Amino acid sequence: VQPKGLLQGTLDLLILRIIAREPMHGWGIMQRLRVLTDGLFQVTPGSLFPALQRLEDNGWAAGSWNATEHNRRAKYYAITRSGRKQLAREEASWKAITVAVSKVLEGA
Amino acid sequence: MWWPRCRALVRRLLHPRAAERALDAEVHAYLEQDIEARRRAGMSAEEARRTALLDLGGLDQLKACVKDSQAGARLYGFPNLGHDVRWAIRGIRGRGWSGVLSVTLMAIAIAASTLAFSATDALLLSRVPYPEPDRLVTVRSMVQQSAFENLRRQTDVFSGVSAHQPALTFLTTATEPEPVDTAYVTPGLFETLGILPRWGRPFVDADRLSVSPTVAIVDAGLARERFGSPAAAVGKVLATSDRPLTVIGVMPPGFRYPAGAVRIWRALDFEQLHPTFPNMTMIGRLEPSISLENASARLTARLPELVRKDSGKVDIIPRTFGQSSEERATMLRVLLAAALCLVLAACANVASLELAGGIRRAGVLSIRMALGASRGSLIWVAMMEGACLAALAIALAAGLASVGASMLVSFLPDTIVFAGVNPIDVDWRALTFLIGIGAGVWLFASLPAVVYASRSNVLGVLKSQGPRASVSRAGAWVRRVVTLTEVALAVMLLVGGLLYLRTYAALLNVETGMDTDNVVSLRMTMPLETFSDSGRADLVNRIEARLTAFPAVVSASRVLGTAPPGNAYTMRPVVELEDGRTAREEASITVYSVTPSFFTTMGLAPIRGRVFDSADPGSLVVITDTLWRFLWADADPIGRSFRLGQGMPWTTVVGVVPHVRTNRDDRGGPNATAFSYFQAPRSGTSQPARPRGEEGEPTPLVNAPTGTLFSSSSILLRLSDLSFAGELLGVARSVDSRARYTVEPLDATYALRHAETRMATSIVTAFAGIAFLIAIAGVFGVMTVVVNSRTREIGIRMALGAGAQEVRRMVFGSSLRLILAGVAIGLATAVGASRYIESQLFGVTPTDPLTLGVVSAVVTMAAMLATWHPATRAARVDPAETLRVE
Numbered sequence: 006v007q008p009k010g011l012l013q014g015t016l017d018l019l020i021l022r023i024i025a026r027e028p029m030h031g032w033g034i035m036q037r038l039r040v041l042t043d044g045l046f047q048v049t050p051g052s053l054f055p056a057l058q059r060l061e062d063n064g065w066a067a068g069s070w071n072a073t074e075h076n077r078r079a080k081y082y083a084i085t086r087s088g089r090k091q092l093a094r095e096e097a098s099w100k101a102i103t104v105a106v107s108k109v110l111e112g113a
Numbered sequence: 114m115w116w117p118r119c120r121a122l123v124r125r126l127l128h129p130r131a132a133e134r135a136l137d138a139e140v141h142a143y144l145e146q147d148i149e150a151r152r153r154a155g156m157s158a159e160e161a162r163r164t165a166l167l168d169l170g171g172l173d174q175l176k177a178c179v180k181d182s183q184a185g186a187r188l189y190g191f192p193n194l195g196h197d198v199r200w201a202i203r204g205i206r207g208r209g210w211s212g213v214l215s216v217t218l219m220a221i222a223i224a225a226s227t228l229a230f231s232a233t234d235a236l237l238l239s240r241v242p243y244p245e246p247d248r249l250v251t252v253r254s255m256v257q258q259s260a261f262e263n264l265r266r267q268t269d270v271f272s273g274v275s276a277h278q279p280a281l282t283f284l285t286t287a288t289e290p291e292p293v294d295t296a297y298v299t300p301g302l303f304e305t306l307g308i309l310p311r312w313g314r315p316f317v318d319a320d321r322l323s324v325s326p327t328v329a330i331v332d333a334g335l336a337r338e339r340f341g342s343p344a345a346a347v348g349k350v351l352a353t354s355d356r357p358l359t360v361i362g363v364m365p366p367g368f369r370y371p372a373g374a375v376r377i378w379r380a381l382d383f384e385q386l387h388p389t390f391p392n393m394t395m396i397g398r399l400e401p402s403i404s405l406e407n408a409s410a411r412l413t414a415r416l417p418e419l420v421r422k423d424s425g426k427v428d429i430i431p432r433t434f435g436q437s438s439e440e441r442a443t444m445l446r447v448l449l450a451a452a453l454c455l456v457l458a459a460c461a462n463v464a465s466l467e468l469a470g471g472i473r474r475a476g477v478l479s480i481r482m483a484l485g486a487s488r489g490s491l492i493w494v495a496m497m498e499g500a501c502l503a504a505l506a507i508a509l510a511a512g513l514a515s516v517g518a519s520m521l522v523s524f525l526p527d528t529i530v531f532a533g534v535n536p537i538d539v540d541w542r543a544l545t546f547l548i549g550i551g552a553g554v555w556l557f558a559s560l561p562a563v564v565y566a567s568r569s570n571v572l573g574v575l576k577s578q579g580p581r582a583s584v585s586r587a588g589a590w591v592r593r594v595v596t597l598t599e600v601a602l603a604v605m606l607l608v609g610g611l612l613y614l615r616t617y618a619a620l621l622n623v624e625t626g627m628d629t630d631n632v633v634s635l636r637m638t639m640p641l642e643t644f645s646d647s648g649r650a651d652l653v654n655r656i657e658a659r660l661t662a663f664p665a666v667v668s669a670s671r672v673l674g675t676a677p678p679g680n681a682y683t684m685r686p687v688v689e690l691e692d693g694r695t696a697r698e699e700a701s702i703t704v705y706s707v708t709p710s711f712f713t714t715m716g717l718a719p720i721r722g723r724v725f726d727s728a729d730p731g732s733l734v735v736i737t738d739t740l741w742r743f744l745w746a747d748a749d750p751i752g753r754s755f756r757l758g759q760g761m762p763w764t765t766v767v768g769v770v771p772h773v774r775t776n777r778d779d780r781g782g783p784n785a786t787a788f789s790y791f792q793a794p795r796s797g798t799s800q801p802a803r804p805r806g807e808e809g810e811p812t813p814l815v816n817a818p819t820g821t822l823f824s825s826s827s828i829l830l831r832l833s834d835l836s837f838a839g840e841l842l843g844v845a846r847s848v849d850s851r852a853r854y855t856v857e858p859l860d861a862t863y864a865l866r867h868a869e870t871r872m873a874t875s876i877v878t879a880f881a882g883i884a885f886l887i888a889i890a891g892v893f894g895v896m897t898v899v900v901n902s903r904t905r906e907i908g909i910r911m912a913l914g915a916g917a918q919e920v921r922r923m924v925f926g927s928s929l930r931l932i933l934a935g936v937a938i939g940l941a942t943a944v945g946a947s948r949y950i951e952s953q954l955f956g957v958t959p960t961d962p963l964t965l966g967v968v969s970a971v972v973t974m975a976a977m978l979a980t981w982h983p984a985t986r987a988a989r990v991d992p993a994e995t996l997r998v999e
Binding site: 030031032036049050051052054055058061062063064065068073077078079080087088 | 116117118120121122135136138139140142143145146147150151168174175178179781934
């Protein structure tokens with residue numbers, strides 16, 4: 006699935022979910038996303054970085070520079086308190102949507 | 114959510130480069146991680162870098178993507194504020210002369226309204242510059258020195274009581290002594306007011322108790338003029354014609370107590386004073402815990418010990434500061450309103466220019482939209498351009514206003530400049546007003562262009578072939594409304610200006626009742642410290658003698674105190690007549706004390722009886738026609754007596770002269786004037802029972818007015834030619850240079866009475882002139898646009914057989930409709946507003962048909978002239994040419 010095919014806002018939700026476990030840098034988020042979706046979601050840097058920027062501007066994620074496991078410097082994104090609230094909201098609404106959509110699909 | 118976004122936006126606006134660097138670093142770190150991962154997966158170093166870069170999809174595009182998602186991106190769609198400002202400046206540069214015109218116009222209008230505001234602020238809104246002004250009271254009492262000391266001891270009532278008195282100090286200069294308004298004050302005045310000298314120290318009791326105090330506190334401006342800086346002035350010596358004064362303190366700039374003109378404060382020297390302190394004002398500050406009523410009650414209870422006199426009385430009333438007369442308040446409001454009208458007209462004009470510019474650039478807008486600029490970004494740029502224009506205008510206006518304020522102060526009559534407790538200047542309040550008005554101008558002026566930008570649509574413009582065809586109907590409609598407003602405002606201001614002009618002309622043309630051509634008054638001010646009573650009388654006599662011998666002097670006479678039309682002793686008395694009747698005067702009665710030659714000098718011939726003779730006793734009086742009619746109606750007044758109230762001396766009428774115009778006549782009811790016989794004292798004779806402060810014999814008609822610490826006298830001179838007036842000053846100074854002399858043609862004195870009206874007239878007329886030009890330019894502009902937008906239609910009409918004449922008529926017709934509508938609205942508003950300026954007018958009614966007619970005709974004609982060019986262009990449209998283009 007190409008990024009354009011992703012529902013708008015979904016990417017933000019996924020990133021929030023990933024950094025909710027532990028702070029993560031951009032590259033790591035991308036890898037994690039690929040692994041978790043079994044390679045189904047191939048997010049390009051062109052959508053990743055704007056999304057990170059958006060999360061940070063909204064105050065949902067906070068970035069800080071740290072060393073990576075390979076001793077490089079990278080910007081780690083950690084979820085904030087308001088980020089967690091947003092995540093909860095988004096998860097709830099996502100679940101509601103999927104339930105609704107699958108009901109329609111099965112019922113039709 | 115909006116708060117973090119705002120914070121991010123602000124952070125990025127403040128540090129645009131830091132945000133950019135951070136993104137750079139992050140992307141590079143990402144790239145390195147990616148390359149390393151690929152190498153670990155077995156790629157060669159080169160291969161890893163190449164594929165990683167490829168996947169990244171180009172650094173610049175990536176950065177652009179990120180910026181699009183940044184906070185505020187949708188709002189302005191550009192990387193940062195600097196970029197937008199550059200865009201806006203480019204847009205403004207592209208405006209060329211129209212941009213310069215817009216900025217200048219806005220700046221003039223903003224500066225004009227700021228000046229009107231600061232004058233209103235200083236004179237009308239009585240902002241009191243002293244702490245806790247509601248605790249300040251005026252203490253009214255006929256006080257003697259001991260009583261004043263007693264009052265000061267009532268520390269449970271007052272935290273301070275002080276007295277002050279007007280005086281003059283003659284400062285020594287290279288040429289002649291310079292009289293400077295001075296206040297004699299008791300030590301403690303500054304503490305009572307709550308404002309101390311900023312440099313040096315205030316007065317202490319020791320300053321006063323010395324027999325002749327030689328210390329002074331001066332105004333910051335005076336200190337700067339004389340000693341370079343206020344700080345340097347402390348300890349220096351001011352040379353005066355009397356005795357040198359040591360400067361012990363300098364007041365902060367803007368300190369204006371008790372009057373704006375006062376620049377020197379000297380310790381009150383009781384030895385110098387008359388036992389009953391004429392013109393003394395007492396000011397007290399109440400104890401914080403006491404109410405006005407309680408204070409009053411306590412003082413009344415202690416009256417016997419306070420004044421030690423049965424008839425003594427002490428009143429305290431709240432102190433008021435800088436109250437303007439209703440007339441002046443109205444004038445200032447009119448000026449402020451006129452300035453705001455001008456601002457509105459300027460706004461309308463700039464809005465119209467901006468809109469025209471916007472329409473011209475419609476093509477650019479659409480192309481930018483087609484290339485992906487959001488509607489928001491176009492609006493943002495339009496607003497930024499407006500903001501840049503407004504900022505330029507505000508900066509220019511601030512400069513104009515501060516220069517204008519000092520010009521205004523030198524242009525205004527002293528009576529206005531020194532009237533308020535606050536100086537007329539561009540202070541922070543005026544600056545706030547300026548910026549507020551500037552912001553308003555920005556909103557108004559950029560609104561149409563913003564609305565236009567927000568409505569522009571790609572298809573509409575790209576479908577049509579060029580910018581000319583793209584002139585939208587909406588744009589033309591807005592411009593018509595704007596032009597209508599401009600014409601209406603111009604008509605309003607012109608009506609106001611013309612009414613003021615006619616008022617001023619009417620005031621100047623009022624008959625004075627005297628032959629004032631070639632008459633000058635020489636006013637002498639003699640400081641009491643320098644001249645004794647007989648010394649003053651002697652000086653006036655000597656100068657009169659010298660001037661009478663001067664070849665150009667035809668006739669000379671003397672007036673005690675102020676000469677006509679000045680405010681001499683004026684009262685609204687109960688007049689007692691010899692037959693026991695009393696008459697309550699509706700108008701006021703002004704009394705001038707004159708020598709017999711006054712009537713010759715002023716060309717006043719009696720219409721009944723005779724004028725004074727040098728052998729006459731002092732109990733005679735010459736009255737004006739007005740007073741005669743009032744007192745005795747038609748009965749012959751000669752030989753009858755009257756007195757101005759009980760206790761006044763009886764006087765007998767010897768003659769009647771025609772009505773003489775004085776300051777009291779200009780507005781309000783008629784004023785009756787009486788001339789009492791002033792017998793000039795002979796030099797060297799001492800005259801007992803004379804009030805201190807006035808030179809010469811008290812006038813028999815009234816008890817002498819209270820004197821001041823300086824004394825004045827006037828000599829009226831009829832010259833063979835006014836050009837000799839300049840030489841009189843030299844003659845007077847050669848007799849004695851220790852007094853102040855002013856020579857002024859009497860016509861100028863009369864004209865000066867109307868200085869305020871003249872000022873209002875010239876300001877409103879200037880505003881009206883600018884508004885008029887704006888309106889005419891507006892009509893020209895809108896008609897040009899109308900003709901441009903209808904070129905095709907005109908071409909078709911002409912192809913169908915319409916002649917040049919018809920086309921011209923059509924253009925003139927549409928212009929005329931617009932103008933007449935504007936004139937009608939302007940006239941209606943002017944008539945509606947006229948009752949507010951009615952009290953300002955003289956000799957003309959606010960709905961004067963001639964004024965309204967002339968203004969309508971002039972505006973209509975000028976606007977039709979402005980239509981001439983567009984109409985002619987329309988008539989020259991070549992149908993073949995127009996249709997071929999399509």
